[in-house]
Amino acid sequence: MIDFSVLExxxxxxxxxxxxxxxxxxxxxxxxxxAFANTLGGLILxxxxxYKDKTLHTVDLPAPEEMVHEFWSKVNDPRFASVNILSAxxxxxxxxxxxxxxxxxxxxxERTDKPVFxxxxxNTGTYRRSGEGDCRCSRDEIQTMLRDAARRTQDMRVLDDLxxxxxxxxxxxxxxxxxxxxxPGHRLLSLSDADFLAEVNALxxxxxGTLCPTAAGLLMFGSVDAIRRAYPHCExxxxxxxxxGARSVTIRASERGQSGNLFGFYAAAYARILxxxxxxxxxxxxxxxxxxxxREALANCLVNADYYSKSPVTVLLRxxxxxxxxxxMFRVPLQNARDQGVSDPRNAVLHRLFxxxxxxxxxxxxxxxxxxxxxxxxxxxxxxxxxMDPDRSVLSLPLIDADPARPSxxxxxxxxxxxxxxxxxxxxxxxxxxDAEEVALETGLSVPDTEELLKNLIDEDLVVAEIEDFGTLYxxxx
Numbered sequence: 291m292i293d294f295s296v297l298e299x300x301x302x303x304x305x306x307x308x309x310x311x312x313x314x315x316x317x318x319x320x321x322x323x324x325a326f327a328n329t330l331g332g333l334i335l336x337x338x339x340x341y342k343d344k345t346l347h348t349v350d351l352p353a354p355e356e357m358v359h360e361f362w363s364k365v366n367d368p369r370f371a372s373v374n375i376l377s378a379x380x381x382x383x384x385x386x387x388x389x390x391x392x393x394x395x396x397x398x399x400e401r402t403d404k405p406v407f408x409x410x411x412x413n414t415g416t417y418r419r420s421g422e423g424d425c426r427c428s429r430d431e432i433q434t435m436l437r438d439a440a441r442r443t444q445d446m447r448v449l450d451d452l453x454x455x456x457x458x459x460x461x462x463x464x465x466x467x468x469x470x471x472x473x474p475g476h477r478l479l480s481l482s483d484a485d486f487l488a489e490v491n492a493l494x495x496x497x498x499g500t501l502c503p504t505a506a507g508l509l510m511f512g513s514v515d516a517i518r519r520a521y522p523h524c525e526x527x528x529x530x531x532x533x534x535g536a537r538s539v540t541i542r543a544s545e546r547g548q549s550g551n552l553f554g555f556y557a558a559a560y561a562r563i564l565x566x567x568x569x570x571x572x573x574x575x576x577x578x579x580x581x582x583x584x585r586e587a588l589a590n591c592l593v594n595a596d597y598y599s600k601s602p603v604t605v606l607l608r609x610x611x612x613x614x615x616x617x618x619m620f621r622v623p624l625q626n627a628r629d630q631g632v633s634d635p636r637n638a639v640l641h642r643l644f645x646x647x648x649x650x651x652x653x654x655x656x657x658x659x660x661x662x663x664x665x666x667x668x669x670x671x672x673x674x675x676x677x678m679d680p681d682r683s684v685l686s687l688p689l690i691d692a693d694p695a696r697p698s699x700x701x702x703x704x705x706x707x708x709x710x711x712x713x714x715x716x717x718x719x720x721x722x723x724x725d726a727e728e729v730a731l732e733t734g735l736s737v738p739d740t741e742e743l744l745k746n747l748i749d750e751d752l753v754v755a756e757i758e759d760f761g762t763l764y765x766x767x768x
Contacts, residue, residue, distance in 0.1 A: 292306070292333065294348075294384060294386045295386075297338070297346050297347065297348065297386065298345045298346060298347060300346050301344050301345075301346070301422070302340060302344070302346070302422040303421070303738070304329070304330065304332065304419050304420070304422070304738065305326075305330065305331065305332040305333065305419075306332060306333050306335065306346075306422075307322045307326075307332060307333070307334050307335065307422075307424075308335045308338040308339065308340050308346050309322075309334065309335065309336050309338070310337070310338070310339045310349060311336040311337055311351060311357070311392075312337075312349060312352075314357065314360075315336075315357050315360050315361060315364075316336075318424075319334060319336075319361075319394075320364075320370055320371060320408040320409065320415075321408065321417050321424045322334055322396075322417075322419075322424050323365070323371060323394075323396055323406070323408065324371070324405075324406050324407055324408045324415065324417040325417035325418050325419040325424040325425070326396035326398075326419055327375055327396055327397070327398065327399040327403075327404075327406035328399060328404055328405055328406050328416065328417065328418045328419075328427070328435065329398070329418045329419040329678075330398050330419070331395075331396055331397045331398040332396055332419065333393060333394070333395055333396070334393075334394040334396060335391060335392075335393060335394075336351065336354075336357065336391060336392040336393075336394070337349050337350070337351040337354070337389065337390065337391030337392060338391055348386045348387060348389035348391050349389060349391075350388070350389040350390055351389075351390050351391060354390045354391070354392050355383070357392060358381055358392060361381065361392075361394070362381065368410060369409070369410050370409070371406070371407075371408055372405075372407045372408070372410075372412070372415075373399075373403050373406055375396070375397060375399050375400075375403055375406065376394075376395075376396070376397075379395075380394065380395045380396070380397070381393075381394050381395075401435075401439055401621050401634070402439050402441075403439070404435040404436075404438065404439050405427065405432050405435040405436070405439075413429065413432065414426065416431075416432050416435075418431065418678065420678060420679070431681075433598075434596060434598070434599075434618070434681065437596070437598065438618075438636065443635065443636060443637055443638040443639070444505060444596070444597070444598070444636060444637055445504065445505040445506035445509065445637035445638065445639045445640050446491070446494075446504060446505065446638070446639055448494045448495070448496055448502055448503075448504055449502055449503050449504065449505060449508060449520060450496040450497050450498075450502050451502075452502060452503050452508065452516060452520075453502070453503075454484070454487070454493055454501060454502070454503060456503060456508065456512055456513055456516040457487070457492070457503060457507060457508070457511040457512055457513075458511055458512065458513050458549055458551060459483065460549070461510075461511045461549050461551055461554055462483060462486075462487070462511050463483075464553065464557065465510070465511070465553050465643075465647065466479070466483075466486065468647040469646050469647055471649070472646065472647050472648060472649040473646065473649075476646075478490070478646070484501070487507060487511075490639075490642070490643055490646070491504055491506060491639045491642075492504060492506060492507030492510060492511060492639075492643070493507055504639065505520070505597075505637075505639075506637060506639035506640050506643065508520055508551075509521070509524075509551060509597060509637075509640065510551055510552045510553050510640060510643055511551055511553060512550075512551050513549075513550065513551075514543070514544050514549070514551070515550075517550055517551060518544070518550075521598065523598070523599065523600040523601075524597050525542075525543070525544065525601075525602035525603065526541070526542070526543035526544070526552070526555040526602065526603045527539055527542055527543075527602050527603065527604045527605070528540050528541035528542075528555075528558070528559045528562055528604075528605045528606075528607070529604065529605070529606050529607065530607045531606065531607065531608045531609065532609075533609050540562060540607075541558050541559055541562065543555040552592055552640065555603075556588060556589070556592060556644075559588060559605050560584070560585060560588055562607065563584050563588065563605070563607065563612065564581075564584070566607045566612065567580070567584070567612075567689060569581060569584075577649060579662075579666065579667075580663060580667065582648075582659065582663070583659055583660045583663035583664070583687075584687075585648060586648075586656065586659055586660055587612075587660055587685055587687060588605065588614065589641075589644040589648070590614070590685070591603060591605070591614035591615070591616045591685070592616070592640065592644070593635045593636065593637050593640045593641040593644060594616055594618060594620075594621070594635055594636045594637070594683065595616035595617055595618055595636065595637070596616075596617045596618035596636060596681070597617075597637075599617030599618065599681070600617075600680065601617045603615070603616050603617065604616075608728075609689075610688060610689050610690050611686055611687060611688045611689055611690075611728070612686070612687045612689065613684060613685065613686045613687070613727070614684070614685045614687075615682055615683070615684045615685075616682065616683055617680060617681060617682055618636055618681055618682070618683060619676050619678075619681045619682075619683060620676060620683055621634040621635075621636060622634045624674055624676070627656070627657045628657055628674070629658075630658075631656055631657065631658045633656050657674075660672060660685075660687070664687065664688075668691050668692055669688055669689065669690065669691060669692060670688040670690055670691070671688075671692070672685060672687050672688070673685075673686040673688075673727055673730055673737070674686075675726075675727050675730075675737050684727055686727050686728070710735055710739060710743050711743055711746070711747065714729060714735075714740070714743050714744065714747065714753075715747070715752065715766070717729055718753065718764065718765060718766045719766060724763065724764060725763055725764065726740050726741050726744060726762070729744070729764065744764055751767060752766065752767055753765065753766060753767065754766075754767050
């Protein structure tokens with residue numbers, strides 16, 4: 291909840307929408323309801339006006355109780371909203387400086403309720419929030435939400451048109467060897483290859499009862515040609531950046547000499563990551579928490595990717611950090627994943643497969659494990675970011691020590707205006723170029739604050755944005 295005593299300090303943004311509403315319940319409220327529900331949630335403020343300078347100010351609604359009653363009546367009507375995701379406490383009347391306003395707190399919808407659409411039409415009435423506006427979703431965005439809403443995850447799908455022979459036995463045997471190393475004596479090790487694949491749900495009965503690859507089996511062990519037929523846009527990249535800033539694609543899973551599947555990429559990428567941070571990778575090397583955290587970050591990136599997306603899975607190795615980026619947003623609120631270890635993998639079978647080759651028996655793994663490890667090692671705090679257009683989740687792991695002389699993150703994330711502007715300019719002076727997540731990581735500003743400051747600096751003609759294949763880089767104008 292925002293502090294209404296200083297309402298003028300707030301602005302419309304990805305989580306706040308103000309509507310004057312003196313003429314009654316505005317029709318546009320339903321677009322905003324859909325947009326907030328399908329994105330990260332937000333507050334709809336009725337009886338709040340945005341001035342020309344973007345500041346927010348209250349007006350006095352003449353009959354707020356009647357408007358609240360009308361809202362509840364319509365939000366429960368499928369002609370206005372496909373589903374009511376609100377509870378009684380989410381709609382309230384507040385008195386601010388003598389004015390009566392209505393505050394509607396729209397939560398982020400559960401994935402099983404998405405897409406939340408309005409006016410009875412899923413194709414034209416589904417919206418998402420972008421900046422301070424509501425944007426109608428494309429058919430691809432709607433299909434992504436429908437896939438995520440399904441009870442069975444994407445990778446459980448049985449591919450009836452593909453024979454088991456499309457699975458690469460060399461990849462399978464390499465995987466089984468890692469299972470044996472991670473879990474000696476496991477019952478799966480005594481099974482034949484076919485029984486092993488069926489037991490781990492890489493093969494499953496098709497419509498005629500014969501065993502066929504599942505999507506998980508294809509992605510994990512399939513040949514590159516078969517994967518490309520089922521997932522035309524699937525791309526797995528590992529990019530290394532030199533201190534000079536030059537980048538090179540070290541691993542492209544679809545290239546000649548690479549297996550093209552997730553297991554082959556995972557094995558090759560993990561070896562490169564260990565070399566990047568100067569950790570031993572031989573079988574006799576001592577397992578450390580850092581090994582576990584890096585393995586967890588890589589596997590997490592792969593099991594949560596939306597392989598129908600047109601954007602790649604990317605691991606970016608930089609001199610001072612590693613970034614893991616996968617298509618698809620977090621399926622649970624980021625706060626729950628960070629603080630409580632809540633997990634809802636987009637590909638549950640792949641998640642179980644990667645668990646089989648992880649020798650660590652660390653309870654409460656996932657994001658909390660990574661955070662604990664980075665704090666214990668004294669590194670700067672990891673940064674989590676979510677992007678849209680296209681949807682992506684990014685985890686950036688700094689490889690530099692936290693500086694105790696710098697202000698705490700809690701203090702630094704409040705920096706804005708002139709102070710924040712100076713911090714960003716100074717950082718780009720030192721670094722020459724960076725993406726928004728790197729600026730946020732190094733300065734301690736929140737990602738939304740960083741993006742807003744960068745936008746302002748571009749408007750001032752001080753910063754230039756350069757679009758490249760793997761994201762947007764910012765630099766000071768020469």
